[in-house]
Amino acid sequence: MPGPGTVGDFSERELVARIRRHLPPAPDWVLVGIGDDAAVVEPERNRVEVLSVDAIVEGVHFDRAFVPPDAIGHRALAVNLSDLAAMGAAPRLALLSLALPPALPLPDFDAIASGFAALATRHQLHVAGGNLTRSPGPLMIDVTVMGTVKRRQALTRRGARPGDDLYVSGTIGAAAAGLRLLQERRTHAVTEDTLTSASPVSRVAAGSEMERCIQRYLRPEPRLRMGMLLARNRAAGACMDLSDGLADAVHQMAEASGVGVSIDAAALPIDPCARELFDARGLDAVTEALSAGDDYELLLASRPRTRRGLTAAVRHGDVPLTRIGRCTEDRLVTLHRTAKGSIDAVPLPQGYSHFR
């Protein structure tokens, strides 16, 4: 009996129909939905629109060898929703553009669609349209999202002022640690048998704490609820997400806002599973966590006088905030660490850059 086949066995129309099975019916503000030249939607009253596009590319942003297809679909949308979260916007619609190698197995295609649709549905995001094309190379998923926010409540990177406190949501380093574990498992091809051996890989990789790091990499949770609460409570003067790591985000916010930043290394909320892995590998946890990508947490600057709004956001939110430093008048971006009893101030390392 032949297997379910690959996407190359199907027409574009059949593949679109398979995606639609995962999607709920269109809301009434969608006047023309999937299947025409374009979607037609009614704009939301008294809100401004927040638009972002982000792509994930096989071999650059994920490896099909250890990222399951539903996680690929999840991640493709999560990285975009994280941008909406950073602006304080409520998600509204998405457009999904897929470039598919014809040899992609049909069950993988279905799982990508299902992972994408599950996250969209959970955040009341409507998939209004998309595009399917063949790829002669890697699998690529390009997602456009639109959200909405009240006009004066949109959060930007440029609103930080000297004296603001800097906070980060959740924990950092977990996704990078998870990715490292997945890569190591792949390299060492750890089996049930070798898991019981004494190699450092298997000892660290076996714990359920480590499994949590892996999930943080595979299925990041965009901080939409926190972003919306910060916007509504006017509790953040500036906000952005950590797609390229905390150090990169701090540098970008400092530059966009025209302030300096002083970060306290001891205050960084490094995820315990990440700390355990970095320690086991003999790596400096602070350095690793600062440059670690893929966390999709939020960095925000908050005036001390809006502390009440911030407290309320944390109380009604689903993720903690940790104060990690302060914005300064001078334009220096420094990291303060305690070494041998004394506190050293060093320039904060630069972050990750895509092309170089």
Add this chain to the structure above:
Amino acid sequence: MPGPGTVGDFSERELVARIRRHLPPAPDWVLVGIGDDAAVVEPERNRVEVLSVDAIVEGVHFDRAFVPPDAIGHRALAVNLSDLAAMGAAPRLALLSLALPPALPLPDFDAIASGFAALATRHQLHVAGGNLTRSPGPLMIDVTVMGTVKRRQALTRRGARPGDDLYVSGTIGAAAAGLRLLQERRTHAVTEDTLTSASPVSRVAAGSEMERCIQRYLRPEPRLRMGMLLARNRAAGACMDLSDGLADAVHQMAEASGVGVSIDAAALPIDPCARELFDARGLDAVTEALSAGDDYELLLASRPRTRRGLTAAVRHGDVPLTRIGRCTEDRLVTLHRTAKGSIDAVPLPQGYSHFR
């Protein structure tokens, strides 16, 4: 002296700055522009929004061996604007997502941006944001466009009714002929010398008529003005573009509208340069023109009683419309051709399919 280098020598930020040089300043409805996590825009009053995404992929939709980089940038946007034209929408904004092989020469990158920006500027389309990533495979350009239209004026595929006349804008087959010429030139590596020889390739390829076909392929003109005039004059019951060829469009409109269609082969506005090439290659011009992709003309159905609005659209428009057939009560999609003095009715061939 080292050359200008490749995109792999630059950071994402530097490349974004190079793109921005080609773009005019943001209009006042853009509240947050390029450089933040997302763009923030004010929606247009009393209009609904038309959204579409389309990708072009190296090796699938274009070949860098014979499509110059500015034409790649132009085409990436043109295929999207054509979707807006088909809905009767006025372009408003675009998001540009590029997946770039690091070895892409910097001048090619600049030319892609310049070809894209020139077409955007000509149609008052604002580039509100985008994404840049590395591609380990082909160059891919994913473009999202948003346009606007008055609520009851959006043109869809599903409004054709029995008795409607079917029209197509401009001419068909030219882009396919142009692509064929470019491919033949590449295969035969026609040089100045062999151009004067008697090979069928060079004889046909030398004329300026042929150059026009090539331009139609390289730099298609989205029929935005005609689409907007048809919408404003309520002169089209249904409309769509011909991205995958006329036969495919006719089938899709017939199915979406629940009508049959009868096409008159003799009426098809086959471009003279395409007819010349197809004749020279011993191909049936009607068959070729029906399945030819890349024309980006409009197919529309119009009630005979809205003839006045249609005439006005043609008078104020920049492209002719040709009546090619009629919508029928029965659900058959037929092509009528005169063969040996008698008229044969045959099923209209199916169009192009991306994946099979």
